[in-house]
Amino acid sequence: MIGGLFIYNHKGEVLISRVYRDDIGRNAVDAFRVNVIHARQQVRSPVTNIARTSFFHVKRSNIWLAAVTKQNVNAAMVFEFLYKMCDVMTAYFGKISEENIKNNFVLIYELLDEILDFGYPQNSETGALKTFITQTGIKSQSKEEQSQITSQVTGQIGWRREGIKYRRNELFLDVLESVNLLMSPQGQVLSAHVSGRVVMKSYLSGMPECKFGMNDKIVIDKQGKGGASEEAAGKSGGGGGKQSIAIDDCTFHQCVRLSKFDAERSISFIPPDGECELMRYRTTKDIILPFRVIPLVREVGRTKLEVKVVIKSNFKPSLLAQKIEVRIPTPLNTSGVQVICMKGKAKYKASENAIVWKIKRMAGMKESQISAEIELLPTNDKKKWARPPISMNFEVPFAPSGLKVRYLKVFEPKLNYSDHDVIKWVRYIGRSGIYETRC
C-alpha cells in the first residue's frame, strides 16, 4: 500500500510530508526531488522507480503530489487516490497552490490522517469529511452527532447524511459533453467520439430515492418489446420521433446501484447533497459534428505559405454556438503573417506559433472563412515542418451525442413531498474536446 505522501512546490521544497510505512524514509523525499522534479528531461512516466522505491506523481498547476511505496500496490488505486486528494483539498480551500497549502497545512495533515490509514484509502467523500473536519477548528459534537458521523463515514450511504431539510426541493441536471474529432485533410473522419457527463446538483430533503432515465437505445428497444402492440403501432405510423442513442459505455458515481443497472439498465440512487457527477458516458455512433473545418495549405516557394480555412456550422439555424476559436499552427520560422477574415477577429501569436481566430457567436448552417499569408525565414533545417493539426474550440447549446434526459423521478416516502413538488432544471452544453483537422 501507499507508504508515504509528499507534496512539493515547483522548486522541490517539501510542503507536506506524511509517512505511513516504516520502509519509507526521509531520503525518499530527496530522491524524488532530485530524480523527477529537478530532472532535466521531460517527464517520461508518471510512475518512477528509484532504488526499488516507486513514486507515483501528479501535478496540479506547479504543485507536485507524490505517493511513494515499496510494495506491489494497486497502481490505478494510487492515482485515483491522488486525484481524490486533489478534489478534497479543492473542496476545502479552493485552488491547489503553494500559498493555500501552506495556509492549510494543519488541515491537510488532519485530512491525510483520516482518508489514508496505513496507506489504505478510507472514506474520501468531502460531504462526509466536512461533518467532522473543518477549517475553523473542531466543534464539539453531541453524542448523537458523533454516532451519526461514524455511521455515515462507514455506512452504506457514506456520501449523504440523514436529516437534511430544504424549504424548496430543487434539482439541476447538466448534460455536459465534449465532442472529439480527428479529421483527415480530405474531410474523412478518422475518429470521433463524445465523452459526456451528467452533473447533478440537488437540494432535496431527507433521503430521496431517485431514478434517472434517458434515451438509451437498449432501454427504449426493450420497452418497445415490452409494450409491443402500441409501440409497433407507433413505429408503423412513421416513427414518432422517439430517437434513441447507442451508448458505448458508461460509468457511475458510487451512489448508483450498479447491480441494478447491470440487470435492468435502470439508474437508481440516493444522491449526495449538493453537486455530484452522476454519470460519465461515451458514444461513437451518429455523432452530430457541430463544425466542419476545411483547410487549404499551399506552399509558395520556400519562403511563403498560403493558408485558407473555411468553417461550416452544422446544426439548427435557430441555435447559436459560442466562444468559437480556431487555432491554425504556423511554422517555427514564421517571420510575418497577414490575415483576412470575414467574421470575428484573428491574430498571429508568435509565442504560440499559431494564428488564433476568435468568433463570439455563430448560428447554425452558416459558413465563414479566413485566409492568411505566412512569410517564412529561409532556413537550412532539413527537417520538414511537422504541420500540426488545426484545432477548434466552441460551445453549443445541445448534446452532440443526441442524448436526451427523459425523466428524473424523486421518491421520498418518509417526508411529505412528491415527485411533482420538486423543481427540476435540465441544461445541455456541448463543448469541443480535442477537435482537430489535419492539414
Next chain:
Amino acid sequence: MTDSKYFTTTKKGEIFELKAELNSDKKEKKKEAVKKVIASMTVGKDVSALFPDVVNCMQTDNLELKKLVYLYLMNYAKSQPDMAIMAVNTFVKDCEDANPLIRALAVRTMGCIRVDKITEYLCEPLRKCLKDEDPYVRKTAAVCVAKLHDINAQLVEDQGFLDTLKDLISDSNPMVVANAVAALSEIAESHPNSNLLDLNPQSINKLLTALNECTEWGQIFILDCLANYTPRDDRESQSICERVTPRLSHANSAVVLSAVKVLMKFMEMLPKDLDYYGTLLKKLAPPLVTLLSAEPELQYVALRNINLIVQKRPEILKHEMKVFFVKYNDPIYVKLEKLDIMIRLASQANIAQVLAELKEYATEVDVDFVRKAVRAIGRCAIKVEQSAERCVSTLLDLIQTKVNYVVQEAIVVIKDIFRKYPNKYESVIATLCENLDSLDEPEARAAMIWIVGEYAERIDNADELLESFLEGFHDESTQVQLQLLTAIVKLFLKKPTETQELVQQVLSLATQDSDNPDLRDRGYIYWRLLSTDPVAAKEVVLAEKPLISEETDLIEPTLLEELICHIGTLASVYHKPPSAFVEGSRGVMHKRLPARTGSGESTESPDVGTAAGGSAPEAAPSIIPSQGDLLGDLLNLDMAPPTTSGPPPPTTGMQMGGMDLLGGGLDSLLGGDLGGSPAMGAGFGAAPAVMPASLNAPVGGGLGDLFDLGGGVGMPMGAYIPPKIVWLPAMKAKGLEISGTFARRAGVIQMELILTNKAMSIMTDFAIQFNRNSFGLAPAGPLQVLTPLGPNQTIEVSLPLSTVGPVMKMDPLNNLQVAVKNNIDVFYFSCQYPISMLFVEDGKMERQVFLATWKDIPNDNESQFQIKDCHLNSDAASSKLQGSNIFTIAKRTVEGQDMLYMSIKLSNGIWVLAELRVQAGNPNYTISLKCRAPEVSQCVFQCYEAVLKN
C-alpha cells in the same frame, strides 16, 4: 487564519524559543508552538529535541492540538523510545473515551508508533476496539492489526488477533469488512502458506455481498482479494463473474481494473463454447476503452494493462484500433504505449489506417516517439504480409528525409524485413548504401553491415564498404564487430578471389587483438572452417536462415500469466513480476492463472490447453527451439529478430535443420583431430599443425581455451554426493541411457552424467536444456560430448550449472526437468537433485545475526524432524555437515544433550537455520529447521539425513 507563517521561522535559537512557547500556560500559544514544530518537521528540520515538551501538550481536550501532537509522536517516537512511554497513558485513556472518533484516533495512532513498549500496551485496547460497538472504531482497529503485524508478527498471532480479524469479515458494516479484508490480505502475503484468508464459497459470498455496499476503495480491496481465489469449477467461476461485472461501470478506474483482473482470471476456467464466455468477452471491451478518457496518469496505467490483455486475449479489443490513435497533445508516455498497442492490434483489416497514422507520427518532434513509430512500420510489414510493400516504400520515403535517427531506425527495421521476405525488396539496397556515412549507432551499423554481407554478391563495392568499417574495428561495439566478422566471411565465400586479404585481416583482428571471448571464439571457428573445408564453411555460413517470427516483443507466456494475475498493480505497469522490485518475502509468491476444469475441457482446441496449461508437458517443447537459437548464433543469427521469447512452433522445423547442419559440419571438422579420444585437452596440442601456412596464427592456446570447459574432474571431495542413478532408461530413449548425479565441487554445481549408447547406431550432436525450476538451475555451458558415441560406448560428462536461470516453483521443490537431444530424437526426463548442492560456501552466519534471525522468523515456519539410527557423536556430525556447507555456529550442552546451532545459505540467498539435538547414546537426533521460506525445510531435512548417514 493563515498557517503559512509557521514555515518562515528560520532564526537561530529557534528551538529554545519553541521550548519556552510549548511550556507556556496559554493554550493558544501552545497550539501555535506545536504548529511551528510540525512545520519545521515537514521541511526536514530535526526537532526531536523538543520531544518531552511536545508530549507534555498531549493531555488536552483540544482535539486539534491532540492530533498535532500525535503526528509529532508518529515521527519521532522511534528515535526517543524511552520518552515515548510517557504518552502511553494518554493513549490508553483515549481508547476508553466516550467519543468514538477519539477512540479510533488513539488506536490508529498507537499502531503507527513502532516502539516495543508501546506495542505491548496496545494489545488490550486493540482487543476492545476490535469489538467496539461503533463501526468507525472497528474499521480502524482492523487496519491496526495489520500495523501491529508489521511491527511484531509473533505478538499478533499469540494474542489471537488474526482470528478476531477473520471474524470481522462477517461484520454487518461493509467498511469494516473491506478493511478486514485489506488487512488479512496484507498479512497473508507475508505468510504465503498459511491459509489465513481461507477463501471458500461461503466467505466469497460474503465478500460479494459487501462489494455492493462498501466505498469505492473497499471495493478495490475486496476485488483484489477475490482475484486470489480459485473457484472450484466453471459454474462457480461463472457465478462470481456475473456478480463482478456490474463493477465495470464504476466511475473509479481502479475498481474497473480490479474487476477486469478478476474476470480475466476466472474466464480462464470457463469453457469457450459457453454463451456466457462470449458475452463476457463483449462486456470487457467498452470499459477498457473508457479508461482511455481518464486523466493521463491513469490512462498510462490502463494502457500498460491493456497491453497485457491484448496479448492474452487479442479478441477483446480487435475492433477498437481507432481509440489507440495518438492525439497530438497526449503526454509522451501515453503516446508510446498507444503505439505499442496499435502494432499488437494491427491486422490485414486495419493495416491501411494504421500505416497512415504511423506515417504521421514519424514526422513528430519527440525523438523516442518517432523512432518507435518507424520501428512500428517495420513491425507491421513483418506482421501483415500484404502491407509489406507499402511499408517498405514508406520507409524509403522516411530515409529520404535524411533525418539522422529516422534513417538509422529505418535501416534496422529494413534488415528485419529482408529476413522475413528474402529476395523480394533487395532493390532498395542502393538507397540504403547511400546513407552509410550517417550511421553512428551500433544497431544501425550492425544492421547495415549485415545487409552488405548478406547481399555481397549484388553490391559491387561490398568489399570497399566493409573495409571502410574495418578501419576502426576496435572502437566498434561487440555487436558491430561480430557482424563485421561474419559479413566479411560471407563476402569471402562469395567472392573468394578479391577478398582474401580482407578476410585475413578481420580474422586476425578478431582472434589476436581482441579480448572479447565471443569474438575470438567465432573468429577461430570461421578460421578453422575456412582452412579445413571451405565447402562445409559455405554450407554453414551461407546456410538458408530461418525466417523471423511474426509476433514480436511478446511477453513470455508464463510471465504474461503472472502479470494478468496482477492487473492494476505496479507489476502490470512495470511488466515485471513483483519479486523483481519488491524487497523481502512480500509478494514473492508467484501467481498463476487457474487451470480450466469441468465439463468442456476435452473438446477444447489445443491452444487453449497451452494457455491454461499445466507446466510440464507444454513447457517441454519450447526447450528445444531455444537450444536451436544457441546454435543459430553461430549461423550469424544473433542480429536478434526483435523477439525475446522462444520462437513459435512454425519456425521450429527450420531451426532444427540449421542445427543438424552445423552438427554435421562440426563433426567432420573436429572428428579427425580428436580421433575419438575422450581426453580432449591433450588432443589439441596438435591442432595448429593442421592449419595451412597461409593462415599462420598462434591458434593452439586459443583453441584449447575454446574447448577446455569439459574439465573439472578430480576436484577435492568434501561435499556429499549421492550415488549415480539411472534417470533415463535406454528403453525410453531409443537406446540412450543416462544416469547421473549432482555434486558441488569447489563452489561449482555440477551435473555428472554417464551417457551410454545401447543402440546399434552412432549418436552425435548431444545437447541439453533444463526446464525452469525452483532455484534457477541452468547449464552454464553446452554439453561437452564432442566425439560421436558409438554402439556400446559410454562417456562420462560433467556439466557445470549456474543458478541464474529462469525460476519457477516445482513440486517437489528439487525436481528438475531435463531435455536431452541427440541426432536421433529429443528425450525428456526429470530428476531430483539434493538441495545440499545449493548450499553456498559463505553460509556461516554471525552468532548475533543468528540469534536475531531465529527470533525474527515466526514459529509457524519452524519444522521438526527426527533422524533415526545415526551413530555419530555431535562433533563428528558437525564436521561431516561442514563438508556440505552446513556450518555449525554454536554448541551448547544441556543435561547431556548437545545442541548444535547451524546455518545454511542457499544459492538464491535464502537462509535456513537449524538446531540439531544429539543425546549421547541415543541414535535418534532431533532437528528443528527455521526458514523464511518454509517450503525448503523438507528438502533440507532430507539432505541432513543423507549426509549424516553416508
